[in-house]
Amino acid sequence: MAAWSVTPWRNGRRKPILRWIGIGCLSLWALLFVTQVLTSELVPRIKVRWRAALTASDRATLERRFMLDAVGQVSSSTWEYTLLDTSRSNITGLVLHPSVEDTDDIDRGRLEISGNATPSDREAWLIHRTPIGRHPVIVDFLPGICLLTGVAGLSASLRCDDKDRGNCRAS
DSSP, X not given: OOTTSSGGGGGGTHHHHXXXXXXXXXXXXXXXXXXXXXXXXXXXEEEEEEOTTOOHHHHHXXXXXXXXXXXXXXXXXXXXEEXXXXXXXXXXXXXXXXXXXXXXXXXXXXXXXXXXXXXEEEEEOGGGGSGGGGOHHHHXXXXXXXXXXXXXXXXXXXXXXXXXXSOOOOO
């Protein structure tokens, strides 16, 4: 038998490894799901007037940094956004940033969303306030990847036949 063959999977070790991978991924999916359900909230729409000299790429970088999801351009230097991270630190950073000339629907004195801000149809949850939440692809696909990997791991471990020789069948 070749050295590269099924040696790591001998003696029934494949079944527990796949089962633990499946259980771990499904547990992470369940944790993400419960966290999303418990911490979801509708987030507000705000307007930001950028300084005129700001380039489009610099604006895009600041939009990612402050979790601003563009709704549309209101005027040459003013944009309307959905603010996904409504934490005080994010609002403070946005309001005090030198590239921001003005904001609408943010109480600049108290550094919080004003009471008359228009709610958006978007929801944000706890992950949007973490560094990983600044990457929309990860936020959108992480729960699905965990669920699929968990189901695949558990179903593969159930296909293992360790009664005869302790090895898994290829199916």
